Amino acid sequence: MRELSIENLARVEGHGGISVTLDGKKVKSVTLDIHEGPRLIEQLVKGMTPADDLNVIPRICAICTLSHRYAAIRGLEKALGIKPPEKTQLTRDLMMLGENVESNSLHTYLLALPDFLGYPSAIAMLNDHGDDVKRALRLKKFGNHVMAVTSGRIVHGENPILGGFGKYPSRKALEEIKMKSHELVPDAARAVEIFASLDYPKYSEAEMTFMSVNAPGKKYGFAGDSILISNGKEVDAEDYKKLTNERVVSHSFAKRSLYQDKTFTVGAAARLINMGKRLDGQAADLFKEHYSDAWRKNPLYNNLAQAIEMTWSLEQMPDACDRITALEDPPIEQPTRTTGSGTGAVEAPRGVLYHHYEVKNGLIDVADIITPTAQNLDDIEKHLKLTAERMLAEDKQDEEVRLGLEMVARSYDPCISCATHLVTLKRV
């Protein structure tokens, strides 16, 4: 028996590893080990006011900070009977577009691409692909800028609040976003060109089920009140527990999710598979050109999906800015009740994020947060096991197997800190 391990999986957020136990060529087990300690945030916010909760909850993650804040806002607004005005909704949409560009640019260009091009890191890519590294930095900088303009700060902005925004972005700031987003579309489209030209190893292929938030109005987007499943079903977000069925495993601080006893996938590929026909502009053309049945079997296509989605996000910004500018700043909508419950579902860059709240007499009584990575963990392990089995059957060397496993895990863009919950090959 021997173990092939990747003790600290690089280029993912948080601390984790992958352990594969082998008996000859047979894979006995594959575990995605989570080394991050639990932070117990759901307990920490119990007894807080909803406003205080909003200042703690985004601290779960510094990269999808706005997704966490927005999911919490949506859940709490439902619980307290708050209906956000149109300008609030549009500004929240813009904030999510910024986060999507910020996160997808970093993951595609700097975290995933080195594997495909044969470099150990983006640093090693710098000499041969310096322009692409700079594209990534430009896109990330701009995504951060949009986040700061809408939320007040690059990380953990506190401007989005229940019922509105503390302050709406100025006309000048929106004009700048409109101009710059248009300028940066070619940088995002370049990521599509690169990821569409790559060979995707088939070792991890298997039938997959995809879940994503159903954006309202038959449009593409990052928030909604129901969940689309690639089997054709649609489920109310309030029934999220029926979709996730969380359970605890011994090797991880993160809970695991199964839908109808099977693993499922959330993320950019899930969004495009379920809602890709709703895309418009150049992103729609790129999706039509590059989508294939392989997307439904191979998690590596999530990288290409992220690149297409990043293009879409930039293309949407000018219109979003115009629509926000055209509206007067509305007053902040106030709660209509102090007791109630609600589930906020948003699409973080990594996939569906749920924040469920029960509020009693103005204080948080129950908080339940289910992150995209926690939902993806079982699916990642399934595809890691297939990859290990198939690569070993072809007598691949340990180093090749390790890289193959890391590529699969990274393609999900896992956020271990969020999941609080990466390779060890053990031979028996």
Added chain:
Amino acid sequence: MHKLRDAPGDLEEGLSRQLEAIARGRMVYVLGLGNTDRADDGAGVIVAERLKKDFPSFSFSEHDGVEGTVLDISEKGGDAVVFFVDAANLNLAPGEIRVVRRERINDREITTHRVAVALMAAVLDKAGIDSAVICIQPRATEFRGAVSEPVTQAIRTVESALKSLLAKRNA
């Protein structure tokens, strides 16, 4: 005569000498890294935010967007050095300070929260800009914790040494 131990002023003097030796008459930028939600982990951000009051064009922190700041500095070019300030676990006594030159910055990338320091240093190097990391050994990094006493002292020492350097080099 041999000194039995360093006094606080000696520490700052020693750090100032090291930083001067790296800066060698060049323009100086400070970029504070870390997470102020996690006690001592926010040391770099605290240093940079304090320096920003007197040197708003030369001191930046995680709150300003690290990648964007590095990109801006690299595109400006010129004869310059960037000092990253960050809490780093070097298995030293809490509050101890070490300066790590660009060549020795570890290139492991274990986070997506932002681009690794090594990549930022490499981007700067490509633009002809030098860099180094001023590391402060943390004691406590728990969520919503207070900055520990030895790290508070180290923050003062680093802030003071960088303040003198910025005043001299960027006048």
